[in-house]
Amino acid sequence: MTPTDAAIKSGPDKFIAWANELVEGSELSQEQLEILKSWVPLYGKLPNRLKPKLRQQMLIFLKLVKFKNADVPKITEKMRICVAAEACLLILNRSFWDYRYFEQVVIWANVIKNRKGIAGCAFKNKVELNWVSVERGLKNMGDNHNIIIHEFAHVLDFANDEKAQSNPVNPLTAEHKLWEEMIEEEFPKLLKASRAKSDHPIRNYGLKINASAQQTEFFTCATEAFFENSIQLSRACPKIYNALRHFYRLNPEKW
Numbered sequence: 001m002t003p004t005d006a007a008i009k010s011g012p013d014k015f016i017a018w019a020n021e022l023v024e025g026s027e028l029s030q031e032q033l034e035i036l037k038s039w040v041p042l043y044g045k046l047p048n049r050l051k052p053k054l055r056q057q058m059l060i061f062l063k064l065v066k067f068k069n070a071d072v073p074k075i076t077e078k079m080r081i082c083v084a085a086e087a088c089l090l091i092l093n094r095s096f097w098d099y100r101y102f103e104q105v106v107i108w109a110n111v112i113k114n115r116k117g118i119a120g121c122a123f124k125n126k127v128e129l130n131w132v133s134v135e136r137g138l139k140n141m142g143d144n145h146n147i148i149i150h151e152f153a154h155v156l157d158f159a160n161d162e163k164a165q166s167n168p169v170n171p172l173t174a175e176h177k178l179w180e181e182m183i184e185e186e187f188p189k190l191l192k193a194s195r196a197k198s199d200h201p202i203r204n205y206g207l208k209i210n211a212s213a214q215q216t217e218f219f220t221c222a223t224e225a226f227f228e229n230s231i232q233l234s235r236a237c238p239k240i241y242n243a244l245r246h247f248y249r250l251n252p253e254k255w
């Protein structure tokens with residue numbers, strides 16, 4: 001059993017204490033901080049009181065997650081910091097328990113093997129990213145496309161029940177039912193807007209495949225909109241915005 005497996009077995013509270021202990025007394029280096037400020041615009045947008053929390057989660061992420069270069073010459077510090085920052089933005093006010101099964105980030109230069117035209121893919125324990133798409137998403141903070149946020153939202157969706165069905169909350173809670181109702185009500189509106197080619201704050205990725213693929217993508221695309229298009233999402237789809245606000249315990253509309 002690995003130390004991580006043992007810590008998971010001990011339950012959420014002990015796992016979180018164990019993870020925090022791993023990085024106790026450490027901080028990001030000056031070089032890492034410079035990369036964070038230069039390459040992750042969402043970090044600049046974050047209220048100051050949340051920044052130390054993000055850096056703390058990033059330290060744990062960088063300690064526990066392995067990075068593998070698939071066909072890029074090497075893993076750079078910029079890759080590690082950018083992925084850690086946006087992955088941890090999602091759990092900033094939640095906890096590292098969400099990423100307890102997560103092990104590895106694989107970086108491809110431009111094309112993920114056997115997945116041509118795909119910017120990234122996610123599993124319970126692994127995310128693969130096409131670096132050209134990552135850089136595009138990082139640079140443009142308001143275009144509703146952010147592949148790191150998208151793929152890690154899939155990881156969260158997997159973590160609660162091993163299924164990516166756009167319901168990220170524990171199936172044993174009353175909140176799960178509320179999410180089901182919200183999706184039942186809101187997803188057809190996105191479908192309708194996509195078919196009519198009219199505007200919707202959430203992008204319609206996945207719809208080209210079929211409606212159920214689109215539903216798998218509903219939570220991840222809604223999460224991208226929550227962080228990159230928060231004001232529009234909050235105004236046009238308050239139910240979705242409030243469900244995400246409650247889930248992430250963040251209110252990016254005010255940032």
Ligand SMILES: [Zn+2]
Binds near residue numbers: 150154217220
């Ligand atoms: Zn997806």
